[in-house]
Amino acid sequence: SYELTQPPSVSVSPGQTARITCSGDALPKKYPYWYQQKSGQAPVLVIYEDSKRPSGIPERFSGSSSGTMATLTISGAQVEDEADYYCYSTDSSGNRGVFGGGTKLTVL
Amino acid sequence: QVTLRESGPALVKPTQTLTLTCTFSGFSLSTSGMCVSWIRQPPGKALEWLARIDWDDDKYYSTSLKTRLTISKDTSKNQVVLTMTNMDPVDTATYYCARTLFRELLYLPYYYMDVWGKGTTVTVSS
Numbered sequence: 738s739y740e741l742t743q744p745p746s747v748s749v750s751p752g753q754t755a756r757i758t759c760s761g762d763a764l765p766k767k768y769p770y771w772y773q774q775k776s777g778q779a780p781v782l783v784i785y786e787d788s789k790r791p792s793g794i795p796e797r798f799s800g801s802s803s804g805t806m807a808t809l810t811i812s813g814a815q816v817e818d819e820a821d822y823y824c825y826s827t828d829s830s831g832n833r834g835v836f837g838g839g840t841k842l843t844v845l
Numbered sequence: 846q847v848t849l850r851e852s853g854p855a856l857v858k859p860t861q862t863l864t865l866t867c868t869f870s871g872f873s874l875s876t877s878g879m880c881v882s883w884i885r886q887p888p889g890k891a892l893e894w895l896a897r898i899d900w901d902d903d904k905y906y907s908t909s910l911k912t913r914l915t916i917s918k919d920t921s922k923n924q925v926v927l928t929m930t931n932m933d934p935v936d937t938a939t940y941y942c943a944r945t946l947f948r949e950l951l952y953l954p955y956y957y958m959d960v961w962g963k964g965t966t967v968t969v970s971s
Contacts, residue, residue, distance in 0.1 A: 738909075772958075779961040779964055831955065834956065834958075836892040
């Protein structure tokens with residue numbers, strides 16, 4: 738089955754750039770999506786189709802891909818960005834969803 | 846404004862069947878490209894995609910759980926129902942439903958969740 742691999746944790750100081758990676762064999766052919774989940778809350782879409790931001794998501798959130806690696810970048814991370822971040826894509830059929838294992842971002 | 850709300854029992858016994866309902870507003874499941882997915886999250890663990898139903902009534906299930914899952918829709922009521930049979934304590938989780946959009950990009954199908962419900966917590970215990 739298709740897998741997406743993320744680092745368990747990333748830690749930065751406020752104002753620094755946080756980079757969260759997601760690796761998967763199919764990512765060169767499949768757009769990744771990114772979700773933010775704050776403690777006790779439902780996930781929120783922050784990046785779709787690799788690099789697009791939904792309305793209401795701050796400009797400091799950006800996405801990119803190269804080969805089998807996708808990266809969520811938070812430029813000038815804020816304390817309120819502290820959350821779990823999940824990458825998401827679909828399997829080879831395009832019909833079944835797959836989540837990465839999640840990355841806990843600490844900003845302090 | 847798109848909203849979704851999950852409902853169902855908070856506690857089920859092992860071997861029982863779980864039935865969850867997602868009631869939504871702000872979109873129609875009869876509109877081309879609209880779908881609803883179910884996702885769950887065990888306590889302290891990652892998100893797990895479970896199932897999806899599309900506007901044309903196509904249905905897709907997690908490979909590992911497909912023998913236990915059934916998804917259906919009632920377009921007139923704006924509801925999607927997920928049933929999971931033979932519940933086990935490892936199925937204890939928060940269950941989310943989410944509006945899912947279909948897009949075709951460079952001849953490839955993409956489905957992604959853009960709006961989520963708040964989730965409902967299900968505990969499996971005798």
